[in-house]
Amino acid sequence: EAGVAQSPRYKIIEKRQSVAFWCNPISGHATLYWYQQILGQGPKLLIQFQNNGVVDDSQLPKDRFSAERLKGVDSTLKIQPAKLEDSAVYLCASSLEASGYEQYFGPGTRLTVT
Amino acid sequence: SQQGEEDPQALSIQEGENATMNCSYKTSINNLQWYRQNSGRGLVHLILIRSNEREKHSGRLRVTLDTSKKSSSLLITASRAADTASYFCATGALAGGGNKLTFGTGTQLKVEL
Numbered sequence: 408e409a410g411v412a413q414s415p416r417y418k419i420i421e422k423r424q425s426v427a428f429w430c431n432p433i434s435g436h437a438t439l440y441w442y443q444q445i446l447g448q449g450p451k452l453l454i455q456f457q458n459n460g461v462v463d464d465s466q467l468p469k470d471r472f473s474a475e476r477l478k479g480v481d482s483t484l485k486i487q488p489a490k491l492e493d494s495a496v497y498l499c500a501s502s503l504e505a506s507g508y509e510q511y512f513g514p515g516t517r518l519t520v521t
Numbered sequence: 522s523q524q525g526e527e528d529p530q531a532l533s534i535q536e537g538e539n540a541t542m543n544c545s546y547k548t549s550i551n552n553l554q555w556y557r558q559n560s561g562r563g564l565v566h567l568i569l570i571r572s573n574e575r576e577k578h579s580g581r582l583r584v585t586l587d588t589s590k591k592s593s594s595l596l597i598t599a600s601r602a603a604d605t606a607s608y609f610c611a612t613g614a615l616a617g618g619g620n621k622l623t624f625g626t627g628t629q630l631k632v633e634l
Contacts, residue, residue: 449624449627452623463621
C-alpha cells in the first residue's frame with residue numbers, strides 16, 4: 408500500500424513570498440489533515456478535511472494560510488505572504504474516516520523562510 | 522496549543538534496558554495515542570488506548586492510561602538502537618465528526634550500544 412505522498416520535500420523562500428505544498432493521501436482515505444511542526448515541538452493541527460469539506464480549521468491562520476481539497480483526493484496548502492515564523496515542517500496525514508483513530512503521515516515538507 | 526506534555530524531555534539508555542516515558546494532559550479525552558518520529562521513517566503510529574481502557578500491549582510496547590490523573594505512560598522493553606527516535610503522545614477528542622489529535626512536546630530517546 409502506497410503511503411501519503413508530499414512534495415516538495417524542502418523549500419527555501421524569502422519572507423513575503425508565497426509557497427504551496429501538495430499532498431496525496433492513501434487511496435480510499437476520506438480524511439486528510441495538515442499539521443505544522445516547529446523545531447522542537449509536536450505537530451499542531453492546521454486543518455482537517457472530510458472528503459472535500461472542512462471539518463476543523465480553527466488553528467489555521469486564515470489571513471495568510473489557505474488550503475483546498477478538490478475532488479476529495481489531493482490537497483494543497485498555501486502560505487501567502489510567508490513570515491519568518493512559518494519556518495517549520497508541514498506534515499500531511501490521512502485516515503480512513505473522520506473518526507478513524509490512526510493517522511498515517513507523509514514525510515513532510517521542510518520550509519525555511521529567510 | 523499543546524495538550525500533552527511528555528516527561529522526560531530527553532532520555533538516554535543502554536541497549537537492552539527498558540525505557541519509560543510519561544505524558545500528562547489537561548482536558549477530557551476520547552483516546553490517547555503514541556507516535557514515533559525519526560528522520561528515516563517520519564511520524565509513525567505506535568499504539569492507541571481508549572479512555573475506558575487502563576492498559577494495552579503491542580509487542581515490546583506497553584501503555585497505561587490513568588484518566589483520574591490525566592496521565593499516560595509508554596514502556597519500551599528490551600530497547601534496541603533502532604528505537605532511537607522522538608516519541609509523542611497525542612490526545613484524541615471527538616469533535617465535529619472527527620478525531621482531533623493534539624500532540625505533546627515529545628521525548629527524545631537515545632538507545633546506545
